[in-house]
Amino acid sequence: MSKMSTDKLTEHAVKQHDNIHPTYKASSLSPTRQRSQSQVSKPDEGGLNIRRRSRLISVTDSNSGKSPIRSNPGLSIFRLVAGARAWQQKARLNSRRNSRPRIKQENTYRLEPNADEKFQPEKVTKLIKDILESRLHDVTYNAAICKKLSVDLSAFIKSKVKSLDFPRYKYVCTVTIMEQLGQGMQNASRCVWNTDVDRFATYTYTNSTLVAVAHVHAVYFE
Structure with a gap:
């Protein structure tokens, strides 16, 4: 058989093979698919194939528009709390x-005050009189109102006595308000204290109702 006839038979066989198994053009594939196909077709390239694969991954990540999430495994919430406490x-x-x-x-x-630092009952009594007359001269008795008024008056009188500046004295102040009906009333108090330095002052105010x-009890605080 001549060489020319052999070449014709080979060309005829190639055409038949192409009709049965059509070939695909390289341009129809996407760049990513071409690269992956080239990697599969050349498994024996070793390190070169790995470099191409890493390059392919970086290209697809940049095309997707999503930045990769980076995590720091050495940093945890427990370390943050410990650092804040430190x-x-x-x-x-x-x-x-x-x-x-x-x-x-x-x-x-x-153990006792000087002569000019002792509690002065006369001075405090005058102070109590002025406060009660100014606050109660136009007040008509009412149980609910007088209950609150007695608390306010005791706190106000105590603050005014403190402003007289008797050093190292502690004070107890009480105010009792009752209705005026012509009845009898007895109010008593008893204290255990030093009679040389501890004193008290009292005043009673009345109006029509x-x-x-x-x-006011004053106790010297040693």
Whole structure:
């Protein structure tokens, strides 16, 4: 058989094979598919194939428009909480170091006040009289109103007595308001204290509808 006839038979066989198994053009495939196909068709390239694959992954990630999520496995919520607590403790220590030292006062070892520092009942009695007359002169007795008024008056009288500045004295103030019906009333108090320095002051105010009794007990605090 001649060489020319052999070439014709080979060309005829190739055409028949193409009719049965049509070939695909490389341009019909996407760039990503072409690269993956080239990687499968050449498994023996070793390191070159791995580099192409990593390049392919980076290209597809950039085309998708989504940035990859990066995580730090060494950073956890427990470490954040521990760090915050450590910073708080450090801040407290720094504030204590930078703060001014507390002033400690020595004991005076005084067991009683000076003569001009003692509680003066006459002065306090006049103060109580002025307060009751100014606050109760136009008040008509009412149980609900007088209940609250007695609490307010006792607090107000106590604050005014403190403003007289008798040093190292503690005060107990009570105000009792009752209806004026011509009835008899007895109000008594008893104290355990030092009669040389502890004192009390009292005043009773009356109008047409009520009776108010105020007591101020002053105890020297050693």
